Structures are given as C-alpha cells and as structure tokens.
Amino acid sequence: MSMLSSTSSSVSFLLFCILVLLVEGSLGGDPYAYFEWEVSYVSASPLGVKQEVIAINGQYPGPIVSVTTNWNVVVNIKNNLDEPFLVTWNGLQQRKNSWQDGVLGTNCPIPSGWNWTYEFQVKDQIGSFFYFPSINFQRAAGGYGGIIINNRDVIPLPFGTPDGDITIFISDWYSKDYKNLRKILDDGNDLGIPDGVLINGFGPYRYNDSVVQDGISFERINVDPGKTYRIRVHNVGISTSLNFRIQNHNLLLVETEGSYTVQQNYTNMDIHVGQSFSFLVTMDQNASNDYYIVASARFVDASTRDKLTGVGILHYSNSISPASGPLPDGPNEGDTYFSMNQARSIRWNVSASAARPNPQGSFRMDFGTWTENSRGTYNKWDGVARSTVQVFPGAWTAILVYLDNVGIWNLRAENLNTWYLGQEVYISVVNPEISNKTELPLPDNAIFCGALSSLQKKTISGEKKNDIEVGSISVKRFIKMRLSSSLFISPSLNS
Numbered sequence: 312m313s314m315l316s317s318t319s320s321s322v323s324f325l326l327f328c329i330l331v332l333l334v335e336g337s338l339g340g341d342p343y344a345y346f347e348w349e350v351s352y353v354s355a356s357p358l359g360v361k362q363e364v365i366a367i368n369g370q371y372p373g374p375i376v377s378v379t380t381n382w383n384v385v386v387n388i389k390n391n392l393d394e395p396f397l398v399t400w401n402g403l404q405q406r407k408n409s410w411q412d413g414v415l416g417t418n419c420p421i422p423s424g425w426n427w428t429y430e431f432q433v434k435d436q437i438g439s440f441f442y443f444p445s446i447n448f449q450r451a452a453g454g455y456g457g458i459i460i461n462n463r464d465v466i467p468l469p470f471g472t473p474d475g476d477i478t479i480f481i482s483d484w485y486s487k488d489y490k491n492l493r494k495i496l497d498d499g500n501d502l503g504i505p506d507g508v509l510i511n512g513f514g515p516y517r518y519n520d521s522v523v524q525d526g527i528s529f530e531r532i533n534v535d536p537g538k539t540y541r542i543r544v545h546n547v548g549i550s551t552s553l554n555f556r557i558q559n560h561n562l563l564l565v566e567t568e569g570s571y572t573v574q575q576n577y578t579n580m581d582i583h584v585g586q587s588f589s590f591l592v593t594m595d596q597n598a599s600n601d602y603y604i605v606a607s608a609r610f611v612d613a614s615t616r617d618k619l620t621g622v623g624i625l626h627y628s629n630s631i632s633p634a635s636g637p638l639p640d641g642p643n644e645g646d647t648y649f650s651m652n653q654a655r656s657i658r659w660n661v662s663a664s665a666a667r668p669n670p671q672g673s674f675r676m677d678f679g680t681w682t683e684n685s686r687g688t689y690n691k692w693d694g695v696a697r698s699t700v701q702v703f704p705g706a707w708t709a710i711l712v713y714l715d716n717v718g719i720w721n722l723r724a725e726n727l728n729t730w731y732l733g734q735e736v737y738i739s740v741v742n743p744e745i746s747n748k749t750e751l752p753l754p755d756n757a758i759f760c761g762a763l764s765s766l767q768k769k770t771i772s773g774e775k776k777n778d779i780e781v782g783s784i785s786v787k788r789f790i791k792m793r794l795s796s797s798l799f800i801s802p803s804l805n806s
Contacts, residue, residue, distance in 0.1 A: 341381045341382055341383055341432065342379070342382050342383070343382070343383045343384075343385060344376075344378045344382055344383070344384050344385070345385045345387075346374075346376065346384070346385065346386045346387070347368075347387050347389075348367050348368055348373075348374075348386060348387065348388045348389065349367070349368055349369075349388075349389045349391055350365065350366070350367055350388060350389065350390050350391055350392055350396055350454065351365075351366055351369070351391040351392065352364070352365060352366070352391075352392065353366040353369060353371060355371060355512070356527075356528075357484055357486075357507070357509050357512060357513060357514050357527075357528075358484060358486050358506055358507045358509075358514045358527065359514065359524055359526060359527050360486040360506075362452075362486060362487075362488055363452065363488065364452050364453040364512070365392070365444065365449055365452045365453040365454035366453065366454075367454065367456060370456075371453045371512050372453065372455055372456050372457075372480050372511060372512050372547075373442075373453075373454065373455060373456030374456055375456060375457045375458070375459060375478055376442070376456065376457070376458045376459070377458075377459040377461065378433055378458075378459070378460055378461070379433075379460065379461045379462070379463055380433060380434075380435065380436060380437055380460060380461070380462060380463050380466070381432065381433065381434055381435070381463070382432070382433055383430065383431070383432050384429070384430070384431055384432070384433060385428060385429070385430045386428065386429045386430075387426055387427075387428045388421060388426060388427055388428070388429070389425075389426040390421045390422065390423055390424065390425055390426065390427075391423075391424075392423055392449075393423055394423055394447060395420030395421060395422050395423065395446065395447070396420060396421050396423075396444060396446070396447075396449065396454075397413055397414070397415070397418055397419075397420040397421060397444065397445050397446045398413050398429075398442050398443065398444055398445065398454070399412060399413035399414050399442065399443065399444075399445040400412070400413060400431075400440065400442050400458065401440055401441050401442065401443060401458075401585065401587075401698065401699075402438075402440040402458075402568050402569060402587070402697075402698035402699070403431070403433060403436065403440060403458070404434065404435075404436060404716065405431055405716075405718075406432065406434045406435075406716055407716060407717055407718065407748065407749070407750050407751050408431055408432075408718070408750075408751045409718030409719045409720060409750070410718075410751065410753060410754050410757065411429050411430065411431040411754075412718075412720070412721065413429070413442075413445055414445045414721045414723075415445070415446060416719055416721060416737050417718070417719050417721075418758070419757075419758040419759060419760035419761070420446055420758075420760070421758065422758075425758075427756065427758060428756060430754070433460050436460050436569050437460050437461070437462055437566075437569060437571075438459075438460055438566050438567075438568060438569035438570065438571075438587075438589070439457070439458070439459060439543040439545070439566060439567075439568065439569075439587045439588070439589045440457075440458040440459075440460070440568065440569065440587060440698075441455055441456060441457050441458055441480070441545045441547060441587060442455060442456055442458060443455035443547060447489075447493065448489050448490075448492060448493040448496070448727065448731050449489060450547065450549070450727055451485065451489040451492055451549055451727060452488070452489035453512065455480065455545075455547045457478040457480070457543065457545065459476070459478075459543070460569070466664050467664055469565070469571050469574075469660055469662075469663035469664070470565055470574065470591060471539070473539050473540055473541040473591060474535070474538035474539055474540060475534070475538065475540045475541070476540065476541050476543070477532060477540050477541070477542045477543070478542075478543045478545070479510060479511060479530075479532075479542060479543065479544045479545070479555075479604070479623075480509075480510070480511050480512065480544075480545050480547050481508065481509070481510055481544060481545070481546050481547070481548070481553050481555060481582065481606035481621060482508065482509050482546065482547045482548030482549070482551075482553075483505035483507075483508055483509075483548040483549050483550065483551035483553075483608070483619065484505055484506060484507050484508065484509045484548070485502065485505055485506050485549075486506045486507075493731070496728060496731055496732060502549070502550075502728055504615060504618070504619070505548075505549065505550075505551060505619060506618075507618065507619065507621070508548075508551070508553065508606055508607065508608065508619050508620060508621030509621055510529075510530045510604060510606055510621045510622070510623040511530040511623070512530075513527075513528050513529050513530040513623065514527040514528065514529060514621070515527065515529060515620060515621050515622040515623075516529040516603070516622040516623060516624055516634070517529075518603065518622050518634070518638060519617075522617050522618070522620075523622075529622065529623055529624065530604070530623035530624070531623065531624045531626050532604065532623065532624070532625055532626065533626050533628060534594045534625060534626065534627060534628065535594065535627070535628045536594050536595075536598035536627050536628065536629065537593075537594060537595070537598075538593070538594050539591055539592065539593045539594070540591070540592055540594070541565070541589055541590070541591055542562075542589065542590050542591075542592050543587065543588070543589040544580075544582060544587070544588050544589070544590070545582075545586075545587045546582040546583060546584050546585065546586050546587075547584075548584050548727075549584070549726070549727040549728060550584060550726040550727065550728050550729075551584070551608050551609075551619060552581060552582070552583045552584065552608070552609040552610060552650075552701075553581075553582055553583075553606045553607065553608060553609065553621075554579050554580070554581050554582070554605075554606070554607050554608075554609050554641040554642060555579060555580050555581075555582050555588075555605070555606050556578060556579035556580070556604075556605050556639050556641060557592060557602060557603070557604050557605070557625055557639070558602040558603040558604075558605070558625070558634065558636075558638070558639045559596050559602055559639070560592050560593075560594075560595075560596065560602065560625070561576045561577070561578065561592070561593075562576065562577045562578070562579070562580060562590040562592060563575070563576050563577075563590055563591040563592070563593075564576075564577060564580070564588060564589075564590055564657065565589055565590065565591055566588070566589045567586070567587060567588045567589070567657065567695060567697055568586070568587050568697040568698050568699065569696070569697070569698070570659050570660075570695050570696045570697060571659075571660040571663040572657055572658060572659060572660055572695060573657075573658040573659070573660050573693070574591075574660070575656065575657075577590075577653070578639075579639070579641050579642065580653070581609055581642070581649075581650045581653055581654070582606075583699070583701045583725075584699075584725045584726055584727070585698075585699040585725030586697075586699045586701075587699075594627060596627075598627040598628075598629050598630060599627075599629065599630060599631050599632060600627070600630050600631070600632035600633065600634065600635065601624050601625060601626050601627065601630050601632065601633055601634040602624070602625040602634050603622055603623075603624065603625070603634045603638055603639060604622065604623035604624065604625050605620065605621070605622055605623075605638050605639060605641070606620070606621040607619065607620040607621070607638075607641055608620070609641075609642070609644065609650065610644065610645055610647065611644055612644060613644060616644055620638070622638065647703050647704070647706075648678075650703070651676055651677075651678070651703055651706070654676060654701065655676065657695050658693045658694075658695060659693040659694060659695045659696060660693075661692070661693050674689045674690050674691065674694040674709045674710065674711055675688050675689045675690060675694070675708070675709045676700075676701075676702070676703065676706060676707065676708040676709070677706060677707060678703070678705055678706040679705075679706070679707075680707070681707040681709070685707075685709070686709075689709055694711075699725055714738075714740050715740075715748070716740060717740050717741060717742045717748060717749065717750040718739075718740060718750050719737055719738070719739050720737065720738045720739075720740065721735060721736075721737055722735065722736050722737070722738055723735035723736075
C-alpha cells in the first residue's frame, strides 16, 4: 500500500487503525449501561465563521461514554441529520461481534429519520478511546466523543487514584462545510491547508493579536492547585499530526489506547490522527496565574504552524492573572527523528494488573528499507499494544495483529481524506469450528442496504423500519455477500 501525502503537511503519515479484535466474552450477567443519543446539526463558529457542526444530544463534542471492563453498552441513536449516519468505536475490540463495529461492510448506515441500537460488550479492555462518524466525511464536522473504560474495582490502577479526569480533543479544522470538503475530494482536488486547530471544539485563545482574530471562543479547563488529574488527549482531526503540551507542566504518560505504559515524563507529545494518550498532570506551578494548553501542527513550516496552533487555558481555581509569555516550545517543525524516537520510547507496562489486550501494535519503526534482518530489531517484550500506529515517510513500521477474533474487520488509514478516498482493506478472520470463538449471529435489528435492501422488513404503511425478520437462508446469503470482497485469514495462521 503506497503512502499518500497529507494535505496539511510536507510530511505524510499513513495511520492505520488496527481493528482486528480478539476472543471470547458474551453479554452474560455483567452490568448494562444505556445511552440515548440524538444526532443533529447545530450552529457553531469555532474559528469565527458560522457553520453547522454535528452534535450528539446538542453537545459538540459529544458526551463521554464512561463504563467499566466487561460492561455491556447499549446505545440507541436517532439520526436527525439529512443523510445517513454511522458511528464507529475507535479501538474497541468488539469480540466476535463485528456487526457492531460501525463501518461500512459490517454495518449499513442509519438512514435519516431512523433510530438504531448498538449493543456490545467492552470485554477485557481498559483505557482511553473515542467514537466518531465513519461515513460521508462527517468526522470533519464533529460527531465524536470520548470513551473511558475503567478498571474493575478488584483491579488496582498502576498509579495513585487521580483527583479528577479530563478529556481533551485536538483536531485540525476547516471553516468550509463538510459536504463542501467532501465534494472537493470527489472532484479529485486537494483540501489544502486547514484553517486552524481546535481544542475541545473551540478555536485558539488570543495569545497573539496578529495571529488570532478577536472574538473567538476558547477552551478553559479549571483545576485546583496541588491536585493531580488524568488528562486524556485524542487527535480526532482530518490529517494533521499535532504536538500537545501544557506550559510549565510535565506530562506523565500512563496509558495509550487500552495499554498501561511504563511511566515516563514528557514535556510534549506528538499525537497523530486517531491516536489517544492519557497523562497524569500535577498542578504544581504558581497558582496565581493561568497557563497555556497548546496543540500545534507538526512537519509544516513556521508560518503554517502559527496558523495551525490551537491554544486553550489551564485555569487554577485561585488564579488572578492570565497566561503570559511565549507559548511553550515544541519540537522543531520538520524533525521526524524526534517524533520517531519519542514513539520508540513508549513502552508497555507488563507488570500492571488490568484487562490486557493481546499484543497488537508497533514492535519497531525505522527509517530506510525493511529487510528480513529487520526482524532482529523488533521489540517483542514490551512494545506497546495499541490500535493506531504511524508510518513515517521514507520509513517502515512493523506491527503485530493477533488474528484470534472471528469476523470482518476494517484496516484503514486514519487520515480522513485518504480513508474517504478508499485507503482501507477488510480482513476476514474465520473459524470453521463451532466453539466459544464462533462469531455472534447477525443481530435482529440489522439494517439492510444496497443489494440486500429488499430484505428490509416493511411496515403496514409501506415504510421501511429497522426491526428485521430474516430466515436463515437470508442471513447466510447476507454473510456470503459480506465476505465476497474481503481478505480471508484463518486464526490458525498466526505467527
């Protein structure tokens, strides 16, 4: 698969979301968490230009889904948009249950005016993830929110209990409507440089009058002096890698995408599109003033980075002075070696007690050409398991995908523009034996579309709805058609 250039950067990244998911688990007797969502357009002006964004229950970004390991999650979604909608759960393993993965190929979109219910179990997972719309370039307009999977009470955290939990979304942003952006790509054109960078859906604090226009709302995060917070940061953007930092505060990395890490302090962290990190940050600075929170574009020239810098405010509860001074320095704009070495420094905490994903993620990345001898450089002990890894231009990344979860799984570029244009593949993991690893059946409420739309149940009035009644022949026909263009892999071929 060739690498495609990022429209917002002179350096491109191919970001793969590894959604090859694991084994076992049933809905069983574990607790249920129920959510009712209405998806709609709301007006917002993140960069001073009024536009429609996609909100959930009127919120942009959407609500946090906070559950505990092994809980069952039931999300009923009413689609009030003027086009189909589909949400995917980035990094959730969906054990034996690709029917709930929320991507084309395993799910038909929810038509405008319909509601549909997802039901899945967060089996043997912990950590920080996010959900987002997976079709029609809708993520460029929002529709995303955080997912927190907490440890069960009997499993201790590998660090002291934080005094609070904060979620931060960082993203590049265009002031054009997402449908206009979609048409630009459909016409074979480039999106160009984004118009700015948002923090939690807000534009930048006016740290520099010549760079940031007046009247833009910014994010302010309130904290208490002396306390330690777990700050979960997600890059939910389109194509821009961002460097995250907080003025004068250390970031103690403790977890990324469901894996507790060896705890290390960083002054800043490169976070690529689709990636999630959580840090412990102690409020140990002078509490009489505020501090800058910064997310700035990587691998661009200095003038572009000024435009693509999101700034929020960390506000101590007894602060009496605004943030001041220059923004905290990030790495040199074009230094990919810094970024790679930083990524290599992240290690899995193999001694932590917690639900533990099977080893999938980055085992080595390097510049140059991969050869058979490169296998000798792999980190097979504590390479971090995660769902999204980066591949640098002129470089390679070795990943391990543990194929023990039957179903159809989507392997894609996380850069939204290249994914929208087709940079993805589906992997079919099959197990012909009937066992506790057998795929769960097609859900009763499955929506049928395309060549199978005739299977959709109709009401007396003739309107289609999402209460489906199909016989076994129809289900088999659906499954056969679903697999027809996929890459088949047997779990027995793992190496």
